[in-house]
Amino acid sequence: xxxxxxxxxxxxxxxxxxxxxxxxxxxxxxxxxxxxxxxxxxxxxxxxxxxxxxxxxxxxxxxxxxxxxxxxxxxxxxxxxxxxxxxxxxxxxxxxxxxxxxxxxxxxxxxxxxxxxxxxxxxxxxxxxxxxxxxxxxxxxxxxxxxxxxxxxxxxxxxxxxxxxxxxxxxxxxxxxxxxxxxxxxxxxxxxxxxxxxxxxxxxxxxxxxxxxxxxxxxxxxxxxxxxxxxxxxxxxxxxxxxxxxxxxxxxxxxxxxxxxxxxxxxxxxxxxxxxxxxxxxxxxxxxxxxxxxxxxxxxxxxxxxxxxxxxxxxxxxxxxxxxxxxxxxxxxxxxxxxxx
Amino acid sequence: xxxxxxxxxxxxxxxxxxxxxxxxxxxxxxxxxxxxxxxxxxxxxxxxxxxxxxxxxxxxxxxxxxxxxxxxxxxxxxxxxxxxxxxxxxxxxxxxxxxxxxxxxxxxxxxxxxxxxxxxxxxxxxxxxxxxxxxxxxxxxxxxxxxxxxxxxxxxxxxxxxxxxxxxxxxxxxxxxxxxxxxxxxxxxxxxxxxxxxxxxxxxxxxxxxxxxxxxxxxxxxxxxxxxxxxxxxxxxxxxxxxxxxxxxxxxxxxxxxxxxxxxxxxxxxxxxxxxxxxxxxxxxxxxxxxxxxxxxxxxxxxxxxxxxxxxxxxxxxxxxxxxxxxx
Numbered sequence: 105x106x107x108x109x110x111x112x113x114x115x116x117x118x119x120x121x122x123x124x125x126x127x128x129x130x131x132x133x134x135x136x137x138x139x140x141x142x143x144x145x146x147x148x149x150x151x152x153x154x155x156x157x158x159x160x161x162x163x164x165x166x167x168x169x170x171x172x173x174x175x176x177x178x179x180x181x182x183x184x185x186x187x188x189x190x191x192x193x194x195x196x197x198x199x200x201x202x203x204x205x206x207x208x209x210x211x212x213x214x215x216x217x218x219x220x221x222x223x224x225x226x227x228x229x230x231x232x233x234x235x236x237x238x239x240x241x242x243x244x245x246x247x248x249x250x251x252x253x254x255x256x257x258x259x260x261x262x263x264x265x266x267x268x269x270x271x272x273x274x275x276x277x278x279x280x281x282x283x284x285x286x287x288x289x290x291x292x293x294x295x296x297x298x299x300x301x302x303x304x305x306x307x308x309x310x311x312x313x314x315x316x317x318x319x320x321x322x323x324x325x326x327x328x329x330x331x332x333x334x335x336x337x338x339x340x341x342x343x344x345x346x347x348x349x350x351x352x353x354x355x356x357x358x359x360x361x362x363x364x365x366x367x368x369x370x371x372x373x374x375x376x377x378x379x380x381x382x383x384x385x386x387x388x389x390x391x392x393x394x395x396x397x398x399x400x401x402x403x404x405x406x407x408x409x410x411x412x413x414x415x416x417x418x419x420x421x422x423x424x425x426x427x428x429x430x431x432x433x434x435x436x437x438x439x440x441x442x443x444x445x
Numbered sequence: 446x447x448x449x450x451x452x453x454x455x456x457x458x459x460x461x462x463x464x465x466x467x468x469x470x471x472x473x474x475x476x477x478x479x480x481x482x483x484x485x486x487x488x489x490x491x492x493x494x495x496x497x498x499x500x501x502x503x504x505x506x507x508x509x510x511x512x513x514x515x516x517x518x519x520x521x522x523x524x525x526x527x528x529x530x531x532x533x534x535x536x537x538x539x540x541x542x543x544x545x546x547x548x549x550x551x552x553x554x555x556x557x558x559x560x561x562x563x564x565x566x567x568x569x570x571x572x573x574x575x576x577x578x579x580x581x582x583x584x585x586x587x588x589x590x591x592x593x594x595x596x597x598x599x600x601x602x603x604x605x606x607x608x609x610x611x612x613x614x615x616x617x618x619x620x621x622x623x624x625x626x627x628x629x630x631x632x633x634x635x636x637x638x639x640x641x642x643x644x645x646x647x648x649x650x651x652x653x654x655x656x657x658x659x660x661x662x663x664x665x666x667x668x669x670x671x672x673x674x675x676x677x678x679x680x681x682x683x684x685x686x687x688x689x690x691x692x693x694x695x696x697x698x699x700x701x702x703x704x705x706x707x708x709x710x711x712x713x714x715x716x717x718x719x720x721x722x723x724x725x726x727x728x729x730x731x732x733x734x735x736x737x738x739x740x741x742x743x744x745x746x747x748x749x750x751x752x753x754x755x756x757x758x759x760x761x762x763x764x765x766x767x768x769x770x771x772x773x
Binding site: 157160278279307314325339342 | 479480483485486489492493496583588589590591593604605612677680681682683685686687688690691729730733734736738739740
C-alpha cells in the first residue's frame with residue numbers, strides 16, 4: 105500500500121512537471137514572432153532549368169524548409185531559355201500571388217537586371233544564386249567564381265607536378281556567363297604566379313559536351329603533352345573526358361572541373377578516374393545559406409533592395425584521395441525521398 | 446551537271462564555290478597551322494562532323510523532296526534519352542529498344558502524315574512535333590537533362606570501337622552516305638523524290654505516289670536521327686537533352702544548304718552534304734586550332750551561311766510556276 109502511494113505521488117509529480125514545462129516554453133517570444141513573420145510567405149526559385157542537379161538539389165532543400173515554416177515554395181522551369189525565364193519572372197511579379205522572395209539563377213550578367221529591379225520595387229526580396237549579375241540583389245548566395253577558378257588552377261598545377269610539360273588547356277563555357285568569365289580570371293591569377301605554367305589553348309564549349317569533346321580532341325592533337333585540362337563545368341566535361349579517353353591519354357591528362365557535388369556527376373567520376381579533381385559546391389550548405397537569409401529578410405522588416413549581402417559558399421578541390429562518404433549528395437536518393445512522400 | 450554527275454566547272458554553282466572555299470581553306474590551314482595536316486587531325490575533322498553529317502543526310506532527303514524536318518534534333522536527343530532512361534530503370538534491352546524504335550517511327554509517320562495528307566506546311570508540323578517530343582519526353586519520361594549510358598552497355602562499347610584507329614562514327618557516316626546515294630540515284634523512289642521536289646503537282650499527275658513517298662522521307666529522317674543520337678551517346682557515355690536548345694538544328698540545315706541543296710527542293714544529293722560537312726569541319730577545326738573565341742566562330746559561321754543563302758537565291762531562283770504558298 106505504501107509502495108502504491110509512493111508511486112501515485114511520483115506519477116502526480118511527473119504529471120505536474122509535464123503540464124508546467126510547456127508554460128515555460130510559451131514565454132519564449134521567438135517562435136511566435138518567427139511564425140508571424142514567415143507564415144504564408146511565398147518563395148519562388150527560377151533557375152536556368154529544373155533539369156539539372158544543382159536546381160533539383162536547391163529545390164529539394166528549400167522546399168523542405170519553406171514548407172516547414174508554413175510558407176509556399178514554387179519553382180519555374182525556363183529550360184535554359186533566357187526569354188522563358190524573363191517571362192516567368194514578369195508573370196510572378198504581376199500575379200496576385202506575387203512571391204515575397206524571388207531566387208534567381210541568372211543566365212548572364214545583365215539579362216534580368218531590369219526585372220529584378222521591378223521585383224524589388226514591388227516589394228519582393230531578390231536573391232541571386234550561383235551566378236552573379238550586375239544587380240544589387242538583396243543577397244547573393246553562391247560560389248566566388250574567381251576563387252573557384254583559383255582552386256581549379258591550383259589543383260591543375262598540383263595534378264601536373266613539377267616534372268611535367270607544365271602545359272594546361274582550358275575548356276571555357278562561353279563569353280557571356282559570369283561563372284565562365286570570373287572562373288577564367290581566377291585561373292589566370294594563379295597561373296600568373298606560376299610563370300613556368302602556360303595555357304596552350306582556351307576554346308569555349310558553349311556548355312555543350314559534344315563541342316567540348318571536339319575542341320579537346322583538337323587541343324590534344326596540337327599539344328599531346330598537355331598535363332592538365334580545366335573544363336569549366338561538369339555538365340560538359342564528359343566531352344573533354346571522352347576526348348582524353350579517345351586519345352588514349354587516360355591517366356596522363358589531369359582533368360579538373362567544377363560541379364554541384366552530385367554523386368553520379370562528380371564523386372563517381374573521381375572514383376573511376378575520369379576526373380582528377382573537382383571543385384565541388386557544398387549544395388546542402390549553400391541551400392542552408394539561402395534558407396537562413398530568406399528567414400532573416402522576411403523578419404527584418406526592411407524594404408526590399410535596401411541591403412546587399414554576399415554569402416559565398418565554401419569551396420574545396422576534391423580529389424580521389426580525399427573523397428569521403430559524405431563528399432557528395434545523391435540526387436537519386438533525394439528523388440526517391442520526394443517520390444516516397 | 447553532266448551525265449556522270451561531276452560538277453560542270455564551266456558553270457560555277459554553289460557546290461563548286463563551297464568546294465573551292467573548302468579546298469583553299471584546307472590548303473591554307475595545312476600550310477599555316479602546324480599539326481593540321483596530321484593523320485590524326487584529319488580523322489578528328491571527319492569525326493567531328495560525322496554526327497552532323499548523318500543528321501544532314503536525313504535532312505537532305507527531306508529538303509530535296511521540298512520539305513524540312515525541324516524535329517530531327519529533338520528526335521535524336523529525346524529518343525536516346527528515353528532509351529537510356531528505360532535501361533537505367535531496368536527495362537530489358539530488347540523491349541526498351543522496341544519501345545523507342547516504335548516511338549521514333551510514330552513521330553516520323555506523324556510528321557509525314559500531317560505534311561502529306563493534312564497539307565500542313567512542313568515547317569510548322571515539324572516545329573510542333575519537335576517541341577512535342579521534347580516536352581513530352583522531358584516532362585513525362587525522363588527525370589534529368591543528362592541521362593548516362595549504363596556501365597558496360599553496348600552503346601558504351603560502340604563508342605570505343607575503332608577500325609584502323611578510326612572511330613566508328615566515321616564508318617557509319619560513310620556507310621549511310623553511300624546508302625542514301627544508292628537510294629537517291631538507283632532506286633525508282635529515290636529518283637522520284639527529285640520530281641516530287643521539283644514540281645509536286647506534275648509528279649502526282651504522271652502517277653508518282655507523291656504522298657506515301659513524303660511519309661517515307663520523314664520516317665527515314667527520324668530513323669537517321671535515332672542513329673545519330675546513339676552515336677552521340679556512344680561517344681560521350683551520356684546524352685544531354687540540352688542539345689535540343691543548341692544551334693545544332695541550324696548547323697544541320699547549314700551543312701545541307703551550304704553544300705548546294707536548294708531549299709526550294711528538287712536539287713542536290715549526297716555529294717552536296719559531304720561538301721558542306723567538309724567545309725564546316727575544316728572551318729571549325731582551323732578556328733579551334735587558331736583559338737578563335739566562340740562568339741567570333743559563330744559570327745564567321747553565320748556569315749558563311751548568309752552568303753550561301755544569298756548565292757543560292759541568285760543561282761537557284763524561285764520557280765514562280767511551281768512555287769506555292771507555304772513553301773519554305
